[in-house]
Amino acid sequence: MSKSSTRKLKLILLLTGINLCVLFFILWKETTPGTGNASIDSRVIGVVMFIVFALLFLLMGDLMRRFVILRRQSDKARERMHDAVESLSEAFALFSPTGRMLLCNSRWRQVYPWLDNLELERWDTFKEQLKPHLTHFEPVESEQPGSTSYVEHLDSGHAILASDSRTREGGLACVRTDITHTQKIEQKLRNLGRALEQSPASVMITNTRGIIEYVNPKFCEVSGYSREEAIGQGAGMLRSGEMPDDVYRDLWKTLEKGKEWHGHLLNRRKDGSLFWESASISAVRDEFGNCQSYIAVKEDITQQKEMEEQLKMIEAVFSTSNEAIMVADRDGLIKTINPAFSRITGYTLEEVQGRNPSILSSGRHEAGFYQDMWQDIMQQGCWSGEIWNRRKNGTIYPEWLSVSVVYDSEGNPSEYVAVFSDITQRKNDEAQIVRQAYYDELTELPNRTLLSDRLNLAIATANRDEQIIALLFIDLDRFKYVNDSMGHEYGDDLLKQVAQRLNGCVRNTDTVARFGGDEFVILLHNIKSEADASYVANKLIESLSTPFLLAEREIIIGASIGIAMHPGDADTAETLLRNADLAMYRAKQSGRNQAHFFTAAMQEHANQRMTLEQDLRHALERKQLEVYYQPIITGDSGDVKGVEALLRWHHPERGMIPPDQFIPMAEETGLIGSIGEWVLDTACQQIQQLAAAGHELYLSVNVSERQRDLGLDAEAVRAVLEHHNLHPSRLILEITEGLLLQDSEETVTWLQGFKDLGISLAIDDFGTGYSSLSYLKHFPVDSLKIDREFVRDLDSDRYAGSLVTAIISMAASLELRLIAEGVETEKQRLTLVSQGCRYMQGYLFCPPLPVDKLSSWLDNYRPTHCGMEP
Numbered sequence: 001m002s003k004s005s006t007r008k009l010k011l012i013l014l015l016t017g018i019n020l021c022v023l024f025f026i027l028w029k030e031t032t033p034g035t036g037n038a039s040i041d042s043r044v045i046g047v048v049m050f051i052v053f054a055l056l057f058l059l060m061g062d063l064m065r066r067f068v069i070l071r072r073q074s075d076k077a078r079e080r081m082h083d084a085v086e087s088l089s090e091a092f093a094l095f096s097p098t099g100r101m102l103l104c105n106s107r108w109r110q111v112y113p114w115l116d117n118l119e120l121e122r123w124d125t126f127k128e129q130l131k132p133h134l135t136h137f138e139p140v141e142s143e144q145p146g147s148t149s150y151v152e153h154l155d156s157g158h159a160i161l162a163s164d165s166r167t168r169e170g171g172l173a174c175v176r177t178d179i180t181h182t183q184k185i186e187q188k189l190r191n192l193g194r195a196l197e198q199s200p201a202s203v204m205i206t207n208t209r210g211i212i213e214y215v216n217p218k219f220c221e222v223s224g225y226s227r228e229e230a231i232g233q234g235a236g237m238l239r240s241g242e243m244p245d246d247v248y249r250d251l252w253k254t255l256e257k258g259k260e261w262h263g264h265l266l267n268r269r270k271d272g273s274l275f276w277e278s279a280s281i282s283a284v285r286d287e288f289g290n291c292q293s294y295i296a297v298k299e300d301i302t303q304q305k306e307m308e309e310q311l312k313m314i315e316a317v318f319s320t321s322n323e324a325i326m327v328a329d330r331d332g333l334i335k336t337i338n339p340a341f342s343r344i345t346g347y348t349l350e351e352v353q354g355r356n357p358s359i360l361s362s363g364r365h366e367a368g369f370y371q372d373m374w375q376d377i378m379q380q381g382c383w384s385g386e387i388w389n390r391r392k393n394g395t396i397y398p399e400w401l402s403v404s405v406v407y408d409s410e411g412n413p414s415e416y417v418a419v420f421s422d423i424t425q426r427k428n429d430e431a432q433i434v435r436q437a438y439y440d441e442l443t444e445l446p447n448r449t450l451l452s453d454r455l456n457l458a459i460a461t462a463n464r465d466e467q468i469i470a471l472l473f474i475d476l477d478r479f480k481y482v483n484d485s486m487g488h489e490y491g492d493d494l495l496k497q498v499a500q501r502l503n504g505c506v507r508n509t510d511t512v513a514r515f516g517g518d519e520f521v522i523l524l525h526n527i528k529s530e531a532d533a534s535y536v537a538n539k540l541i542e543s544l545s546t547p548f549l550l551a552e553r554e555i556i557i558g559a560s561i562g563i564a565m566h567p568g569d570a571d572t573a574e575t576l577l578r579n580a581d582l583a584m585y586r587a588k589q590s591g592r593n594q595a596h597f598f599t600a601a602m603q604e605h606a607n608q609r610m611t612l613e614q615d616l617r618h619a620l621e622r623k624q625l626e627v628y629y630q631p632i633i634t635g636d637s638g639d640v641k642g643v644e645a646l647l648r649w650h651h652p653e654r655g656m657i658p659p660d661q662f663i664p665m666a667e668e669t670g671l672i673g674s675i676g677e678w679v680l681d682t683a684c685q686q687i688q689q690l691a692a693a694g695h696e697l698y699l700s701v702n703v704s705e706r707q708r709d710l711g712l713d714a715e716a717v718r719a720v721l722e723h724h725n726l727h728p729s730r731l732i733l734e735i736t737e738g739l740l741l742q743d744s745e746e747t748v749t750w751l752q753g754f755k756d757l758g759i760s761l762a763i764d765d766f767g768t769g770y771s772s773l774s775y776l777k778h779f780p781v782d783s784l785k786i787d788r789e790f791v792r793d794l795d796s797d798r799y800a801g802s803l804v805t806a807i808i809s810m811a812a813s814l815e816l817r818l819i820a821e822g823v824e825t826e827k828q829r830l831t832l833v834s835q836g837c838r839y840m841q842g843y844l845f846c847p848p849l850p851v852d853k854l855s856s857w858l859d860n861y862r863p864t865h866c867g868m869e870p
């Protein structure tokens with residue numbers, strides 16, 4: 001109520017009071033005797049009362065009008081208030097100080113739907129009615145003083161935030177907000193927050209400028225940076241510098257387009273180490289679509305990458321391996337194979353997938369073999385060994401197989417991995433190595449090594465079991481002739497045939513070995529006596545004497561056999577062999593096609609030879625060697641053209657030893673190298689000495705085949721000639737036919753070296769080496785020396801005569817100079833001269849002489865003095 005209305009109400013009450021006082025005064029006057037002037041007073045009073053009543057009436061009317069207005073205003077205000085309260089999103093109720101509900105809005109009813117008669121509602125009854133619907137109650141700290149806040153959790157699942165505030169008049173204004181949704185969102189947010197914090201993925205949130213605003217613990221764990229270190233940094237803090245810039249450009253482009261970026265990043269930890277992350281980066285936008293921040297969810301995939309790399313590597317190994325790989329499942333059925341498997345077995349993946357590996361079985365192994373193998377696999381988890389398998393095309397091959405078991409997490413076999421390689425080649429190689437190491441390639445007979453092994457074993461067995469063994473050393477008699485004249489191809493064929501015949505003469509238990517060249521050794525086991533060895537030797541000689549068929553020609557060779565026995569002749573394999581060899585040598589010396597048993601005398605002879613060999617080693621330094629010279633003469637005129645240098649050894653005990661006895665020894669021991677050099681040097685020096693004495697002659701020097709191997713070449717000879725100032729045209733080197741028979745490019749080059757210097761070459765002892773015209777053409781030779789054997793028989797043997805005639809005419813056709821050796825008689829000289837042989841040497845003219853004697857001989861020499869007919 002307004003102040004003026006209050007004032008007017010007070011005035012009405014005053015006037016009413018005055019009126020009542022006047023009324024009481026009138027009543028008192030009327031009833032009380034002695035009071036005069038009553039009518040004046042009554043009129044006055046009446047007037048007063050009239051005025052008062054009039055005033056009262058006016059005032060009352062005004063008051064009524066005002067009351068109506070106020071009432072209307074109040075109603076409006078109430079309506080407005082009701083509307084306002086109704087329009088509240090919160091539930092609202094007002095309780096009077098006495099606890100009566102004054103008003104509430106419809107939300108209040110919605111929140112508390114069980115309240116039906118709200119007019120009768122009171123605070124305490126409201127509380128009572130609430131109780132059964134309240135699951136729990138949660139006090140909340142109120143922000144407004146004088147108000148109480150709490151959350152009511154209703155059985156309907158709703159959470160109601162209640163706030164009760166005292167009104168000024170002592171009532172209660174109750175506000176109820178349904179926070180069920182908010183609470184759910186809060187809960188969700190809380191869960192999300194917790195999820196972020198506990199996330200196994202590393203999460204980073206940046207603002208739009210890329211400045212880190214949040215990182216979760218996983219980020220810190222992976223990167224090594226603490227939250228404090230990371231927040232405020234640019235998102236690029238983890239960049240390793242190892243990624244191409246394109247990746248980051250693509251990342252930002254994708255984000256700018258509003259899309260999510262997925263990719264792998266190679267980042268760097270705080271400690272500098274690199275790690276791979278799989279990242280999903282996206283923009284977080286507000287309701288208007290404006291980018292608020294970026295969120296990166298990343299997973300450390302370093303291990304995965306490493307595994308991928310490893311897988312790639314395994315894949316590469318699997319597909320490129322030369323070894324076949326087969327993976328079988330727990331039931332042993334093939335799951336997969338690699339290309340090498342297909343290469344080796346011939347089966348494709350489609351052909352073997354789901355099948356049992358037994359499709360590869362060769363049938364060569366017994367069932368027990370596979371049982372043992374599987375037992376090992378199951379017990380030890382792996383097996384490896386050699387196994388024979390069958391390819392798709394049916395061929396059987398050896399393989400080296402390794403099988404291992406792959407176990408699952410429970411320790412049960414889940415897969416079987418078999419790796420194998422085809423070892424056919426290796427086996428062949430091994431067999432080849434064994435063959436090469438122990439067998440002769442040509443004849444396929446045991447070689448020296450295997451013979452030696454078997455001999456050692458045989459001696460040991462013989463010693464233990466008191467047995468007798470015999471060793472037969474066989475040398476083919478005319479093999480060199482066949483080989484040189486018919487060629488190596490036929491020589492090889494002959495050796496093979498010999499090997500077959502030898503094998504045919506002995507028992508399977510005996511050993512027939514090729515010792516080298518045309519030498520064979522037979523080991524006879526457990527024989528009764530020497531007679532058995534002799535019997536076999538004769539059988540062998542007889543067999544080898546039977547003609548061989550080579551190039552459709554019947555070839556006759558023979559064999560010399562030396563026999564050594566154990567026990568008796570030697571106790572070791574080496575000595576037994578050496579003694580059999582000595583016996584063979586004796587057999588050869590005694591004429592071909594013979595067998596000889598080893599004797600102590602042979603040993604003696606061998607010892608002597610050994611001593612001689614030792615003496616020869618010192619002969620040069622002890623100045624026991626001397627060069628003799630034999631003049632070479634023109635057969636018809638008797639002019640001395642040159643001399644041949646012939647070596648002599650003056651042995652202090654044995655006297656003069658002929659070169660035939662020590663030159664082969666010098667060749668065998670290699671001493672011929674230094675001896676040959678000495679001979680050339682001495683001869684050059686002495687020929688110049690003779691020249692100085694007025695005898696200008698050419699010099700012929702014998703050169704052994706071995707000297708070539710020991711380093712004698714044109715350069716070495718040139719140095720000697722230069723040293724003695726001897727012109728190369730005055731030197732003839734005599735080489736044996738054997739050297740030419742090798743017919744190698746190497747020999748031609750070697751000889752050509754001398755020719756290029758201007759040195760002449762002569763073939764010594766021509767006719768003994770089965771030479772033929774054809775090969776002579778290949779070599780740069782100038783002269784042939786007819787062997788003295790042919791010259792000796794010249795007058796007595798028609799065959800030799802015709803041979804010499806043939807040699808002479810052949811030399812003429814090749815324009816080769818001829819020198820006949822060993823001319824001893826006038827008849828020989830005349831025959832040779834008459835056939836056209838121009839040069840000769842021999843005792844008829846002069847024996848080999850030391851240089852001083854030769855010098856005297858030359859001084860005194862007159863062609864008529866040597867019996868030469870004019």
Ligand SMILES: Nc1nc2c(ncn2[C@@H]2O[C@@H]3COP(=O)(O)O[C@H]4[C@@H](O)[C@H](n5cnc6c(=O)[nH]c(N)nc65)O[C@@H]4COP(=O)(O)O[C@H]3[C@H]2O)c(=O)[nH]1
Pocket residue numbers: 630645646647648658659660663679702703704734764765788821822823824841842843844847848
């Ligand atoms: N029966 C007979 N023999 C005669 C007659 N005239 C010469 N002789 C001998 O015939 C041989 C000729 O030498 P050769 O055929 O080259 O055969 C030589 C040669 O091949 C070799 N020889 C000698 N000295 C050397 C040398 O310094 N180096 C090399 N590598 N071999 C040499 O030793 C072989 C033998 O030499 P020698 O014993 O000196 O034997 C010499 C010589 O003394 C004769 O009228 N009647």
